[in-house]
Amino acid sequence: MKFTSTDTYIAADDLAVAVNAAVTLERPLLVKGEPGTGKTELARQVASALGLDMIEWNIKSTTRAQQGLYEYDAVSRLRDSQLGDERVRNVSNYIKKGKIWQAFESDKKVVLLIDEIDKADIEFPNDLLQELDRMAFHVYETGETVEARHRPVVIITSNNEKELPDAFLRRCFFHYISFPDPSTLRQIIEVHHPGLKPQLLETALTQFFEVRETPGLKKKPSTSEVLDWLKLLLAEDLTAEDLRRDGVNALPRLHGALLKNEQDVHLFERLAFMARAQR
Structure with a gap:
């Protein structure tokens, strides 16, 4: 199924071409443009048009790339061990799955939105290079490797507040949403x-x-x-x-x-x- 304008979202021809090209190439679609030009809404409309669920990861200045994969709560595990809790025997009880992990383990293809990536630290995009390229990552605490069951449609938005690394840009299909005529x-x-x-x-x-x-x-x-x-x-x-x-x-x-x-x-x-x- 190809993405086009929907009943509630008017997509210019070049934007529709960019979305469909990214889906075909199985590359993340990096969308830039002025705030308020519908970048975030685009991901929702793509999910709706293609009949896919959407997982949304909203980036803040304090967000770390690791949080998109998983977080290990060592403090809670230490506390539970002091209390004699049986849960400490299984380290997976203290691992919180991130948005990327959720997208990878989904039983069906999903749209993964990484919203406003330029808000995070400059190293944030580089820290996700391998995971988004290989569609897999390693969980060191459990020794398991998480691989995407179905390669998600990845849409990344940026308000152009800071430059993104060249190595990251090389792995994306890029589109700038111009202000509509x-x-x-x-x-x-x-x-x-x-x-x-x-x-x-x-x-x-x-x-x-x-x-x-x-x-x-x-x-x-x-x-x-x-x-x-x-x-x-x-x-x-x-x-x-x-x-x-x-x-x-x-x-x-x-x-x-x-x-x-x-x-x-x-x-x-x-x-x-x-x-x-x-x-």
Whole structure:
């Protein structure tokens, strides 16, 4: 089965090609792009479209690669041995399986999402090279080797906060999710907000792209933010006329859904001040 757009997710042709290529090559798919462009949601939609379960591993700054394989609780075992607990005879009682182990031992093929890998330490990707390449790892405490029963579809996301090692990149199929063009964005909006009045949609999108393309903007609003903004416009029952700006007030209505830091708000306030000064 090939991945394409779904009822709730519009995938550009190049993204669908990347997903299917990674599945065919049995390589991890490394997906980069601006925050809010649907990287995490892509994994869920791939799992749904291919009829697979998904195992999600959310990476934090403190996450270690070993945690994805397993963790050995030596402290609990020591405590239980002091208490005379019979469980200490079996070391496997103190091993907690990680997300990669869960994916490897699954009775059927799954989608394994490693989300926001760039949040972790720079050595994190390198520490997973062999395991993701060979689809196997060794458990030193028990002496067993865990091999994947069914090679999972591995999708790795990155917000590009730091560079990933070349050796890791070489083992992945790479795709960058570009911000959608106006036509694709309209399709995405139609999926989430069907039947939007054409005049309101046209005015809102014109204003959104004006905001996004403003020189000096620190954080450009993303796909998820324009969807949130439109949801608010609908909740407030605003019309296209309500959105029109007179050039004096540069900030769009309900701008908190689009502008996410004070520098960008101040930028638009300065633009408004300059517009008033020229009148």
